[in-house]
Amino acid sequence: MSLLEARDLHVEFASRGRRARAVDGVDLTVGEGEIVALVGESGCGKTTLARTLLGLERPASGTVRYGGAPLAYSTRALKAYRREVQLVPQDPTGSLNPRHTVYEAVAEGPRIHGLPGERERVASALSRAGLRPPERFFPLYPHELSGGQRQRVVIAGALALDPGVLVADEPVASLDASVRGEILALLLRLRAELGLSALVVTHDLGLAWNIADRVAVMYLGRIVESGPVEQVLSAPSHPYTQALLSVLPESPAPVVLGGEPPDPTRIPGGCRFHPRCQVLAGGLAAGAGVDGRCRSQPPAILPAAAGSRVACHFAEASRAPA
Structure with missing residues (x-):
């Protein structure tokens, strides 16, 4: 069953007096418990497509659907939607506030959404992300963590909201080669244990081969090839x-x-x-x-x-x- 879906999606921007058709007619689905890799070189439109699926960009035409329902763009609807579809950004160092502890970083989402059981929720999310025992990480700041640990904190921040879909934008691009495999294995384990779906945006076809069920290849705003990764x-x-x-x-x-x-x-x-x-x-x-x-x-x-x-x-x- 399709969980997250783009239907005939078009996204345009003004650029140097012309219109840039960043996404120019895309149909894409992410099924329940499925990992889809969106691949292509820089400038092909994959990050804009991901931002539109997250509700961060509004399409010129076409629709984003979640659970079969079209995405509404009211403040209330977007807030509810963003609990279900969570971003895992490329640069964990840049996305974490250096003045916030690990606990505060992971608790931010549940506080915004008014979710109960904050401490238990934060501890569970950190544990699922592989930071155990979670209480040991509560008082630490980002500069006290390794790159892989910072990425796990970012993932824990998404997990604390119990989302249905993770949108991971180049999730291991900023990590050492020795840590990349650990983060990819974590994403696969989260899919197996929680039934999470994921859209992984990457230029690395080797990463797509190792993690994805399906792959969609994007060029100049359109999907040019898609299917089972093998x-x-x-x-x-x-x-x-x-x-x-x-x-x-x-x-x-x-x-x-x-x-x-x-x-x-x-x-x-x-x-x-x-x-x-x-x-x-x-x-x-x-x-x-x-x-x-x-x-x-x-x-x-x-x-x-x-x-x-x-x-x-x-x-x-x-x-x-x-």
């Missing part, structure tokens, strides 16, 4: 996904993309990836007879449906029976 990352269909995977250490040779980095104020016609596409540049699209469509016809917006999906004329032609 299928998408073992046999990627979209040239952009193939290029992202090619930089992993076990890949035989990296794909060097040409053209300019994506600019959401200047989205090209046709397939939005075509100015940088190695398949089009290498003549394979012409050999399949789809090069004209690549340059002039936008692929359809991918539906939020089960199974693998790809928004690519060449991939569709390759799958078609002879």
Whole structure:
């Protein structure tokens, strides 16, 4: 069952006198007890999409739905919604007030929402986040903690509200390699023990492989490929996904993309990836007879449906029976 959902979501910003289409028609779902990885390079729109799903940005059109109900944007409705959908930020040091103890940091959410049993709630959240015994951490300040411990405090702050979904924005990007595995294992354990769902925003396909059930690959405001993580990352269909995977250490040779980095104020016609596409540049699209469509016809917006999906004329032609 779908828990958190985006339907035909569009988010725009004014930028240098033009409109930046940061999210340009996205369908995405996160099911109950499911971990979905949203991947793509910097500037693709994944953080804006995550902020919109958190209720921090209001879409120009389309809807965010939680538990089947559309998100309302009144102050009261947003307050109730943000208890259910909690952010785990990228930088725990920047998100923790250096003047607040661990106890105060974790207790802040329950106080805002007027939840009973504050001390027990804080202790339980810290324990679930792997900080045991929790009382030992109550009086400590952020500068007295390691990077991994600070990230666990941030996660505990989310858990103290008993949310249904965590939105984790690059949750291990600021951590040492030795600690990253511990935090990923924690997220998997929370899913197993609490039934938590999660949307993990990352540029790291290795992280997506290790933690996610499904993956959605985003480029210039749209999902260009999605499906079960084993299928998408073992046999990627979209040239952009193939290029992202090619930089992993076990890949035989990296794909060097040409053209300019994506600019959401200047989205090209046709397939939005075509100015940088190695398949089009290498003549394979012409050999399949789809090069004209690549340059002039936008692929359809991918539906939020089960199974693998790809928004690519060449991939569709390759799958078609002879």
